[in-house]
Amino acid sequence: xxxxxxxxxxxxxxxxxxxxxxxxxxxxxxxxxxxxxxxxxxxxxxxxxxxxxxxxxxxxxxxxxxxxxxxxxxxxxxxxxxxxxxxxxxxxxxxxxxxxxxxxxxxxxxxxxxxxxxxxxxxxxxxxxxxxxxxxxxxxxxxxxxxxxxxxxxxxxxxxxxxxxxxxxxxxxxxxxxxxxxxxxxxxxxx
Amino acid sequence: xxxxxxxxxxxxxxxxxxxxxxxxxxxxxxxxxxxxxxxxxxxxxxxxxxxxxxxxxxxxxxxxxxxxxxxxxxxxxxxxxxxxxxxxxxxxxxxxxxxxxxxxxxxxxxxxxxxxxxxxxxxxxxxxxxxxxxxxxxxxxxxxxxxxxxxxxxxxxxxxxxxxxxxxxxxxxxxxxxxxxxxxxxxxxxxxxx
Numbered sequence: 554x555x556x557x558x559x560x561x562x563x564x565x566x567x568x569x570x571x572x573x574x575x576x577x578x579x580x581x582x583x584x585x586x587x588x589x590x591x592x593x594x595x596x597x598x599x600x601x602x603x604x605x606x607x608x609x610x611x612x613x614x615x616x617x618x619x620x621x622x623x624x625x626x627x628x629x630x631x632x633x634x635x636x637x638x639x640x641x642x643x644x645x646x647x648x649x650x651x652x653x654x655x656x657x658x659x660x661x662x663x664x665x666x667x668x669x670x671x672x673x674x675x676x677x678x679x680x681x682x683x684x685x686x687x688x689x690x691x692x693x694x695x696x697x698x699x700x701x702x703x704x705x706x707x708x709x710x711x712x713x714x715x716x717x718x719x720x721x722x723x724x725x726x727x728x729x730x731x732x733x734x735x736x737x738x739x740x741x742x743x744x
Numbered sequence: 745x746x747x748x749x750x751x752x753x754x755x756x757x758x759x760x761x762x763x764x765x766x767x768x769x770x771x772x773x774x775x776x777x778x779x780x781x782x783x784x785x786x787x788x789x790x791x792x793x794x795x796x797x798x799x800x801x802x803x804x805x806x807x808x809x810x811x812x813x814x815x816x817x818x819x820x821x822x823x824x825x826x827x828x829x830x831x832x833x834x835x836x837x838x839x840x841x842x843x844x845x846x847x848x849x850x851x852x853x854x855x856x857x858x859x860x861x862x863x864x865x866x867x868x869x870x871x872x873x874x875x876x877x878x879x880x881x882x883x884x885x886x887x888x889x890x891x892x893x894x895x896x897x898x899x900x901x902x903x904x905x906x907x908x909x910x911x912x913x914x915x916x917x918x919x920x921x922x923x924x925x926x927x928x929x930x931x932x933x934x935x936x937x938x
Contacts, residue, residue: 567916571923578927581846590931592783593844605935614937656779658844667778 593658596665597679608657620651662735677728677735682708748872748903755867759860762829766836774840782838788932794834795925798855800827805915825866832859847931851924857917865911872904 581589586605595602602608610616626645630638644653655665662676679685690709692702703709703722713720719731731739745753773781781787804824807817832855843849879900883893894901 563912563916567919570916571919574920574923578847578923589846590935591845592780592842592848609935610937611934612938614935616937656783659780 591658593663594661595657596659596663597661597676597685598665599657600661615650615652615657617645617651621645674728677732680735681728681732681737682712684708746903748868748875748907751868751871752864752907755860755863759856759863762833763836763856766833767839767841769837770840773837780840780842782840782842787838790834791838794831794838795929797827797831797834798925801831825862828859828862832856845931847924848928851921851928854917854921854924858914858921861910861914861917864907865914869904869907869911872900872907876900876904 578589590605599608607622608615608619610619626642629641633641644651654667656667657665659665662680664676682689684690690704690706690712692704729735733739770781773787777784782791801824804817804820807820835852835855839848839852876897879897880893883896884890888896
């Protein structure tokens with residue numbers, strides 16, 4: 554088989570394009586780091602974070618040290634149930650990583666806890682109600698494995714009224730059947 | 745449809761099938777584990793193996809350009825072709841159909857262009873060249889002048905020219921691919937940890 558070396562003009566073109574590509578990568582890394590490097594959008598829990606360095610330590614990833622800057626131990630313990638708090642403290646004491654159970658960059662409405670109870674409504678429910686936790690509408694004091702119970706509070710009552718009969722027990726798991734594409738408004742059906 | 749066009753369509757069909765197949769495997773693995781496969785430890789390992797396989801591809805062009813080597817390194821060309829399909833397939837499984845960051849998207853795109861141009865170079869351009877040379881020999885043996893033969897071979901020659909372009913972009917795009925892969929690997933290690 555013949556071996557034809559690349560023409561000089563092609564080599565020059567490749568060198569110029571490669572130099573431009575490198576310059577563009579450097580410029581983009583400083584100007585738009587998320588667009589260049591992030592594998593997905595941050596979840597609603599971390600949407601306010603603006604700098605990659607807030608969570609990532611160079612060549613060490615998302616470390617516990619970075620997590621506890623915001624999720625400070627005492628504040629976390631005060632705001633969570635004892636079982637949850639103890640579990641996390643034990644985990645950190647054992648030197649395990651938060652990233653062992655939590656993930657990120659999976660989209661604004663994604664779950665970030667692996668193995669967490671599957672939300673039958675989808676993450677759309679949090680956007681629709683403005684809540685951020687299952688316990689805003691459900692009594693889950695009996696634990697995650699028991700059947701959850703609906704609370705009788707302002708959020709739940711408002712949701713029931715808004716649905717005009719569509720929002721009722723047994724019908725809440727398929728939000729996106731009517732709220733197509735995750736939109737709050739629903740299109741009127743033609744008669 | 746000419747033989748060469750038929751081959752071209754078969755090659756494109758195979759490439760599309762491999763891309764869809766690779767992505768489908770990633771989707772199934774992701775559904776099984778609940779994590780995006782490329783973000784799992786196994787996914788990273790598949791990425792590293794894919795990269796290692798792709799690197800073996802470069803032995804052939806190095807040997808080819810090495811002045812000390814006598815003759816064409818046919819064995820390494822076989823490795824070049826096989827690893828040029830297997831490595832990218834592993835990378836497709838590692839990547840999956842998740843497109844967000846520009847660097848890996850462009851690296852994936854460059855990889856696909858390199859593979860497509862390579863396969864077209866081997867499977868289509870070489871066939872077009874062989875057909876053109878055989879037809880030229882046939883016409884010349886019938887007593888036609890070289891100019892008359894070239895006139896009659898216009899369609900075949902322009903087809904060969906078109907597919908030669910694919911072969912010509914193969915090497916230059918490899919350089920872009922390498923730059924983007926190195927950037928992607930460094931970025932993944934920088935943000936994800938060593």
